[in-house]
Amino acid sequence: MWYRWIVCDPSQRWVRGVRRFGEQALPRIDDRLQIVEAEHPAQVSELLRGALDGPPPVVLWGAHPTSLWEPCLSHLTAASGQALHLAGLSSDASASGPRQNDLAVHLQALGCSLVLAELTDLSRAARLVRRFWSQRVLTPAVLLRALVHDLPNAEG
Numbered sequence: 001m002w003y004r005w006i007v008c009d010p011s012q013r014w015v016r017g018v019r020r021f022g023e024q025a026l027p028r029i030d031d032r033l034q035i036v037e038a039e040h041p042a043q044v045s046e047l048l049r050g051a052l053d054g055p056p057p058v059v060l061w062g063a064h065p066t067s068l069w070e071p072c073l074s075h076l077t078a079a080s081g082q083a084l085h086l087a088g089l090s091s092d093a094s095a096s097g098p099r100q101n102d103l104a105v106h107l108q109a110l111g112c113s114l115v116l117a118e119l120t121d122l123s124r125a126a127r128l129v130r131r132f133w134s135q136r137v138l139t140p141a142v143l144l145r146a147l148v149h150d151l152p153n154a155e156g
Helices: 013-025 041-049 069-078 098-109 121-135 140-150
Strands: 002-008 032-037 058-063 084-089 114-116
Touching: 002 013, 002 041, 013 032, 013 058, 013 084, 013 121, 041 058, 058 098, 058 121, 084 098, 084 121, 098 114, 114 121
Parallel strands: 002 032, 002 058, 058 084, 084 114
Antiparallel strands: none
């Protein structure tokens, strides 16, 4: 079966990350991964409308504090639905501070299940994505368990 990641990140940082870690999220060894690059946030909505057959996709938004994140926020609400939405902070947004925290809060409030700061976070998020694809339903309880058990404590 084919599983799709839709990545909207002009910097290509998160596209490289999905190429490196994306297969770890596949439910079975004989499953296949498709990575679709969206050049702009509006294209994500178009791709999701066309993704009615097969498993629901994972959408990874490249969030840049000075450029892309505001358009992402408006399209994120329009692109919700069956997809699992993740946000990957740009390298300049990954430095801790109020701007990163504000961005993470905004993205989560609009429906991103997880905000990633480093490419290696994709490896840790693979279990959450695999569970999403296996169960096809990500309830808040499943998400909470995954976040508590699968990702390191942000402070330590």
